[in-house]
Amino acid sequence: EDKVVQSPLSLVVHEGDTVTLNCSYEVTNFRSLLWYKQEKKAPTFLFMLTSSGIEKKSGRLSSILDKKELFSILNITATQTGDSAIYLCAVEASGAGSYQLTFGKGTKLSVIP
């Protein structure tokens, strides 16, 4: 069974800190890994990663994938209170017509002023 594990489950930091969120996975026929940000509503897409070692960046957020060690990290630099949210990692696997996403439980990030 496909499995996605995120750590830590929750994190409290001060504004301006840098944080690293972790996601490890075990899937058959890996296709891609995605990061989402979820506030009090539906997840919003952040990144899709398919290749090892290529960093994706968007402003203060960046992410990288290691397909050999089966993990990804999401970095947020100079955190702001607006970064407070649950960050979800999901893995898409392929094979036998399956295109579903398997999500981790998420990391709840709280940024305090």
Add this chain to the structure above:
Amino acid sequence: DTGVSQDPRHKITKRGQNVTFRCDPISEHNRLYWYRQTLGQGPEFLTYFQNEAQLEKSRLLSDRFSAERPKGSFSTLEIQRTEQGDSAMYLCASSLRGWKGTDTQYFGPGTRLTVL
């Protein structure tokens, strides 16, 4: 607004009643997905459609659940004889399958179901 929309946003029902939710995907997206999310958990996959064909169903989708996408555009998810355990946020997502074989799922705001 050209994102994924869902209706209703909230639904409160009594145990044993039937409920139906609607999802309107992003207009050019050919794939549509349903997920369920309970408190403290990540979303769990329920089912997905490519155009009007339902291609995959999770074992979480019991016989009381049925989903349709009759014209390959909007989709409905019906739950019959609701149980308290059905209380959750039901999320819909859509994507456009690209030629490289990967796509990005964009989520709607969800329908929060409470079964009393």
